[in-house]
Amino acid sequence: MDTNQILLAHTQYVAKFYQAYRGPLEKLIELIRYSIGEAAPAPDRVRNFLMRESTQRTLEQEWETALWRSADRTKSWRLVCLATQTDPEVAARLLAKRPPSPDCCSFCWADERGVMGALISEIDLYGNEVPAVRLHRQCARPWKLHRDLVARASGAASNIRESLL
Structure with a gap:
């Protein structure tokens, strides 16, 4: 599995674990890297990957995960699990x-x-x-x-x- 797929999967995992994350990008990167473990890419690599609009679109359309930067005064980040119920x-x-x-x-x-x-x-x-x-x-x-x-x-x-x- 390539690095992008690993990052997408672990970003989705973090979203599912927290349901709705609001906070700094650095903490989000730390959570994703912790989820991956020892094989985690460098923080700068994860940052660049998450900040891409194409990554955010892919997460939303294919991985049931929304990621965006808020318009609040702190410019915090949101990571939300978009998975729906079947029952x-x-x-x-x-x-x-x-x-x-x-x-x-x-x-x-x-x-x-x-x-x-x-x-x-x-x-x-x-x-x-x-x-x-x-x-x-x-x-x-x-x-x-x-x-x-x-x-x-x-x-x-x-x-x-x-x-x-």
Whole structure:
């Protein structure tokens, strides 16, 4: 396995372990290198790899992991696990939970207090904003996948009930 694949896999592992990381890039690099172990590439190599836009796109599209630099005053980094549930009941429970503050993302619960434009409102099928649901751009897709899973499951359950009557 080449170094890039190893870095992608361990970045995904760190995202899954922490679910939503917010902090300096140096600490994130340290966590990824620790995950790899003795064969870890140099910190500068990991830094250059993580800062590439192509790496961030690949992580999001193929590895269920979002990585971006925040617009907050400290320019901290975010690493979020975008993995979705396959069980409709679990997905419904996750959708029903509300974050502790309206400044938090409804999917990953990362607090974005004081960061303008970090969160977007969810839009329903009719183009209306869904109240109390604010998401990172990166978290909107898995949130919608959970919504769709729950909707399909409830639709299938009602079809089964109708056929039994």
